[in-house]
Amino acid sequence: MQQLQTVSSDEIQKLVTTLGYQPNEVLEVQLSKDETFQLVFSAVKCIVLKHAEGLNLSPEALSSEAVTIKTPEGTVSECAESQTPADNHLKEGLQEPSAKTIPASGEPAASEANISHHSQSKKLKQSLEEKTGEIQEVFPLDTSTEKPQTRTEFDESDSGAKSSEQPVVEQAEPEESHALPKHEAPSAKKSIDEEESTEPPKPSVINPPLNNGQASENSPTDVKNSACDKEEDELTQSIDKRTLRTNMPNGMCGREYSQPIAIDRLHVEKFFIPEELGLSFDRKAGLLTGSPKQDGDFEIRLEGCIVPESPSDVREEVFVIARLTVNPDPRSLWKEIPSDEEAKFHKPDFDSCSKDIGNIRMLAASQRGRSHAHKGTHRDDEAGIKYLEESGWYILAVADGAGSCEYSRQGSKLAVNVAIHHLTEALNGEVGKRLEMTLLGQEDLRNLGKDAKEASAETLIRAASKAAKSIEEEARRHELNAKDFSTTLLLLIYKPTEKGHLVVSFSIGDGAIAAYSHEDGVKLLCNPDSGEFAGQTRFLDSSVVHSKNVHQRIKACLIPKFTSLMAMTDGITDAKFETELMLSQDEPWRHLWGEIEPNLKGDTETAKQSVLEWLNFWVPGNHDDRSIALIRGDESYE
Numbered sequence: 241m242q243q244l245q246t247v248s249s250d251e252i253q254k255l256v257t258t259l260g261y262q263p264n265e266v267l268e269v270q271l272s273k274d275e276t277f278q279l280v281f282s283a284v285k286c287i288v289l290k291h292a293e294g295l296n297l298s299p300e301a302l303s304s305e306a307v308t309i310k311t312p313e314g315t316v317s318e319c320a321e322s323q324t325p326a327d328n329h330l331k332e333g334l335q336e337p338s339a340k341t342i343p344a345s346g347e348p349a350a351s352e353a354n355i356s357h358h359s360q361s362k363k364l365k366q367s368l369e370e371k372t373g374e375i376q377e378v379f380p381l382d383t384s385t386e387k388p389q390t391r392t393e394f395d396e397s398d399s400g401a402k403s404s405e406q407p408v409v410e411q412a413e414p415e416e417s418h419a420l421p422k423h424e425a426p427s428a429k430k431s432i433d434e435e436e437s438t439e440p441p442k443p444s445v446i447n448p449p450l451n452n453g454q455a456s457e458n459s460p461t462d463v464k465n466s467a468c469d470k471e472e473d474e475l476t477q478s479i480d481k482r483t484l485r486t487n488m489p490n491g492m493c494g495r496e497y498s499q500p501i502a503i504d505r506l507h508v509e510k511f512f513i514p515e516e517l518g519l520s521f522d523r524k525a526g527l528l529t530g531s532p533k534q535d536g537d538f539e540i541r542l543e544g545c546i547v548p549e550s551p552s553d554v555r556e557e558v559f560v561i562a563r564l565t566v567n568p569d570p571r572s573l574w575k576e577i578p579s580d581e582e583a584k585f586h587k588p589d590f591d592s593c594s595k596d597i598g599n600i601r602m603l604a605a606s607q608r609g610r611s612h613a614h615k616g617t618h619r620d621d622e623a624g625i626k627y628l629e630e631s632g633w634y635i636l637a638v639a640d641g642a643g644s645c646e647y648s649r650q651g652s653k654l655a656v657n658v659a660i661h662h663l664t665e666a667l668n669g670e671v672g673k674r675l676e677m678t679l680l681g682q683e684d685l686r687n688l689g690k691d692a693k694e695a696s697a698e699t700l701i702r703a704a705s706k707a708a709k710s711i712e713e714e715a716r717r718h719e720l721n722a723k724d725f726s727t728t729l730l731l732l733i734y735k736p737t738e739k740g741h742l743v744v745s746f747s748i749g750d751g752a753i754a755a756y757s758h759e760d761g762v763k764l765l766c767n768p769d770s771g772e773f774a775g776q777t778r779f780l781d782s783s784v785v786h787s788k789n790v791h792q793r794i795k796a797c798l799i800p801k802f803t804s805l806m807a808m809t810d811g812i813t814d815a816k817f818e819t820e821l822m823l824s825q826d827e828p829w830r831h832l833w834g835e836i837e838p839n840l841k842g843d844t845e846t847a848k849q850s851v852l853e854w855l856n857f858w859v860p861g862n863h864d865d866r867s868i869a870l871i872r873g874d875e876s877y878e
Contacts, residue, residue, distance in 0.1 A: 577616030585650035607855035610863035621865035651725030700746035761826035811866035
């Protein structure tokens, strides 16, 4: 195979001097042995020859005048030329311009190229074609087999951009181009508004396409199979279209999205949106809208123009690549791992019950939190209700087992069941009658009298005491520490009377007990035992129920009507009330009841299921167990 001519020492010296460096023997030797340098230098000769022939230039002899050179530093030096054997070699190929100023940018004008013998140029062309593969290894060029105007391959290397930024003008993209969905190999795709081109693809190229005789850096064009053998009239004109890139604000999978393309005065004529993204483009509003169906990085491709600001301005065609990152819905990242049914003190991951008494509906529901479900641990909460048909009393109870205690799930279960059992016996007996009589006989229930304290001690306080004792006995029976069963306990009893609705409560730990009315607002019936830091509280034990100030934990009120009576654990209150102060404010309770009430419609089975589903509501950072026991009053029907 014919080899490209070796670059002479004199040619190397002239090139080094032109670039502003002093001749150096070591550098000359390195360049003369560098195969890449030899190939590229020969290729440059061939390109100059081709352009010179196209301009019908005739070769001229080199003069021995000094050549003025502008160095990168801006200084000017002069190099005297002399005839050497290498000069004869140059005259056979590419000759240097005589006494011309060479710009520092290294952009020679076409008129400054001097051409030697025509036969030598043909040989160089043939050699260049044979070395095409080697040259392309040095300077990779587009070898697409399709016309640049209609090719659909796109670079997706920047598709992972996360933040918004102003549009950046980059190399022009082809007209008729369409987007590729993320992670797919490049392939030809149809435009939304046009059919695929049936024109056969163009051959691959070995040199950049030209536009009006000059290299075009920003516009794609049709190309030649062999640039050295084709005439300039076979070159197609480049498409004058800029490519604008912009980053859209991030979206979230499953969340509603509506954002404009952040390019001023953009008029969109065509667009392509990956089908799996699930979004659409509103041409009239200029908005990308919808609910993303898949997370990941996507590119939305649009074609159109920048609308001129004035009639005298030129309409500019543009190609837009809008990058969009869709983040996964955090809820989808949580695992739902069932708790171990073989574990000690196992209980279901959720539970609920409901009962209707006339127009009054009682309901209790307890749902395992995401933080437990993600790790496959048990539900620590418990909730219970009971209506005493014999005496007319209603009982609500909820308990929150300490998450840090291994068997707190059993502690909360014991606390609720034992407390409801004792209250059933007490309220159906003489103690219940005495409690009702003494409370109704007091004008101010904010300060309980002696008889009221004694009656409450035999009902609510005794119920808490028995619950604490049952936990201690359970721990001894299994040779465990009672602290492993730590739990809170919130109790509410209610009875409709001739004077009004009598409500009495008792609480140890955090959470909330309240009587809420659409008209009268909220009456908080507990003092949450919150510690200095988040998550700290007081737990049920014998020392609490036998303390001197235990009666301060009793709250009683007589109200004319109510919308709902509620007792709930901190899994709800922490998520719905940002501060303890908000527990005493009407508006947060109005919002809360507005969420709960729709779930109480239908029959009892439907209501139980609906409330359990509601307990899975999403509040960032709040994923604890959630339990509620409630009574929906007559006022809900007014």
